[in-house]
Amino acid sequence: MSRYARQMMLPEVGPQGQAMLARTHVLVVGAGGLAAPALQYLAGAGIGRITLLDPDHVEQSNLHRQTLFTMQDIGRPKVAAARDHLIARNPELVLQVQKTALTADTVDQHLTEVDLVLDGADNFATSYILSDACLRQTLPLISASVLGQRGYVGGFCAGAPSLRALFPDLPETAASCASGGVMGPVVGMIGALQAQMALKVLLHHAPSPLGQLMQMDMANLSLGSFRFDGADEPAAPLRFTSPALIAPEAQVIDLRPKAEAPDLITTQARRILPAEIAAADLCPKRPIVLCCRSGLRAWRVARDLQARGFAQIEIIAAGAIA
Known part of the structure; x- marks a missing residue:
């Protein structure tokens, strides 16, 4: 247990909390910039089992924000490169990877025997598919999005409102990191917050991150947070x-x-x-x-x-x- 000794010193974790983390299964969708810090912190914290989905390959333009990868990984499937780096850091980790995209017809099978879902796809179609499925199955969802120097991370479903309740309509534009640009440190900070929120949910800490949204605007050097426990689910969702x-x-x-x-x-x-x-x-x-x-x-x-x-x-x- 020396690997987790500093974490177990915390009274809100302790040996019981560490054992609880070792029994959990987390699904991470997307192996990009958000997942880079989130995966490392979840693996480092002693999560027993992680399943990682991503259909893409590592590109040189990824490296400024997807800090899990190196130049030697260019051209490799992201899930394969992520697996090698994470297992090198923590050989005790049970890591299952699939080079595939999550779709509406496969989402339910991927949620089998999962305790929490971390949405690192940064794609609103995938996020809505995940949110709908997690709402049906009462699974906690930690979802995040980053563009430019701004981003958010929130806890949804499992007794809290879904992503749709907070964002009932899509944004005005479909800008992405590839089309609109992004600052790497902002992605890293939001991804680290995702991991922290996930750990707090799995350890049943209070206050719960479910029903909480945290916003970061580094263009104006501002941080914000609010609860949305009373948000209503849309009456006619698309x-x-x-x-x-x-x-x-x-x-x-x-x-x-x-x-x-x-x-x-x-x-x-x-x-x-x-x-x-x-x-x-x-x-x-x-x-x-x-x-x-x-x-x-x-x-x-x-x-x-x-x-x-x-x-x-x-x-x-x-x-x-x-």
Whole structure:
């Protein structure tokens, strides 16, 4: 137990808390900048079992913020490189990795026998899919997002409101670290906060991080925090789905122009651009599935269709799934 001696000295941890951590299973979705510090701190704290999902490979442009990787990892699957570095730090860790993306049709199987989910995907489609599943299964979710010099981290579900309750609508733009830029230290600080929140939830510390949001704005050197325990779940949530879950009777609309997506999302789909939706022949009594790259265009079109009386609407973020 010498590895965890300094942590066990804390009265709020102790031998019992350390044994509790050794029995836990944490699912980490995404092996990027947020996961880099979070994984190291969770593995260092003595989490017994971690499952890590990520479909990507290490790129040189990742290294300024994804500090788990080195130049020698460029081109390798992120999960494989992360596994090697984490096991080198703590050989006692049971680490299962899968080079795959989390999707609406696979999320439930990944949550089997999991005690807590850490969302490091920094992708709103994946975050909403995770939040919906964690709300159904009463699993705690620690979700975070960073862009530029700003970010947040919060604890959701398992008795607290879901991510949807706090963020019922998508942002105005689909900017990402790749398109909008990001400062590495901000990502590191938010990822470390994710690990701390996760440990506090697993150790049943009070006050609970579930129902708490922490915000960081390093552009203005400000920090903030508030509770959202009373936030209501949206009455008509727009769900993200995947091609494997499309019903045979659904009206599938691919909103992407041909130059962006030469192939339709499925053979069942029709290509209708957002500006053409108002004049399209659609049946309000049949399910509708709207597809675009990030989900943002589909979300806006879905809100317009809801205002017109369409009730059964789902969204596919094709870029996120690919």
